[in-house]
């Protein structure tokens with residue numbers, strides 16, 4: 001096949017990222033040419049250039065040793081370089097954009113989920129080791145500029161299809177499942193039929209058991225950061241990635257929420273009975289772990305103590321049930337829990353408590369003679385008084401506090 005000619009890629013980079021990055025590429029290319037290396041823009045960078053989307057980084061592949069190239073580049077350019085000698089790759093760090101340089105290579109996976117055996121190769125080898133056809137294109141940046149598209153990524157990009165390069169792709173590297181969900185949801189692309197079957201088959205053969213908790217967590221985190229995370233979630237459930245019973249929860253819309261919320265939204269896609277199992281599959285930081293734990297506690301609290309439709313006469317029971325629950329956890333329950341009846345009751349309760357404001361603070365209570373060990377009890381009395389309408393002002397609060405102090409004098 002005749003190589004497809006393409007406009008000057010350096011100029012495309014200049015348009016997208018500005019003069020500085022274009023000139024950097026000119027210098028890297030000049031050095032690669034002197035070393036006799038072919039040099040290509042590859043992977044997601046080609047995909048995003050063709051789609052005219054913002055570039056997050058620049059991926060380069062050289063037919064030669066990437067470490068040798070960056071060593072030479074560092075002689076003429078003042079840039080930070082991180083070298084990964086074992087993998088013959090390097091990252092040039094400059095400003096907001098990183099330039100990843102890999103030595104073109106072939107990869108063979110000895111067994112599922114293991115690290116691949118790597119051999120230096122040409123650009124076609126390098127494209128063959130990639131995840132999807134849309135990420136397996138290269139543009140030569142030493143002249144003549146041309147598109148290398150041996151896996152037919154351009155057609156898939158035009159058609160809006162995510163397609164693996166071969167059927168063993170997901171068993172070789174199960175993290176590609178998550179990458180597939182990310183691309184399909186980000187670009188609103190379809191998943192090719194054979195790719196779909198290959199993914200289902202790899203999941204049913206427990207391919208995810210071959211990757212560590214940390215890698216699984218990292219992949220899910222990347223998925224949660226996607227702009228169209230709701231769609232990515234749907235694939236996650238549709239493909240039965242975790243093999244857990246689902247809750248059938250369809251109400252979730254979490255695109256604009258924070259990370260802790262998103263984890264809870266994902267959790268609430270599953271049946272409450274398997275929440276602990278869900279947590280055991282991931283390696284989360286303390287903030288997320290605490291939030292999820294509080295959410296699970298709230299779910300079981302509500303499950304074992306039916307929530308009441310609150311009004312002024314009975315609100316104290318619900319107050320004592322929920323007073324330890326942090327507000328963001330209640331917000332998460334309202335946003336994510338599939339039991340709409342309980343959600344409505346909790347919302348009513350939150351509405352009541354939102355209307356109430358206690359004027360006295362702990363220092364004010366101590367000044368009125370409250371022992372510091374009793375502050376929390378007195379705050380409860382004030383809250384209940386306010387929620388039931390018996391306390392309506394600061395002076396009502398002070399009267400209640402004085403009465404409490406008198407009753408509790410030794």
Ligand code: ATP
Pocket residue numbers: 042043044045056059129130131132135136173175176182
């Ligand atoms: P994103 O916009 O999500 O960062 P990207 O395509 O730039 O997308 P990277 O993770 O930066 O993704 O990877 C760069 C390129 O390396 C990909 O486009 C793909 O060609 C290749 N690649 C990355 N991860 C894998 C993988 N697990 N298997 C095969 N190829 C991969």
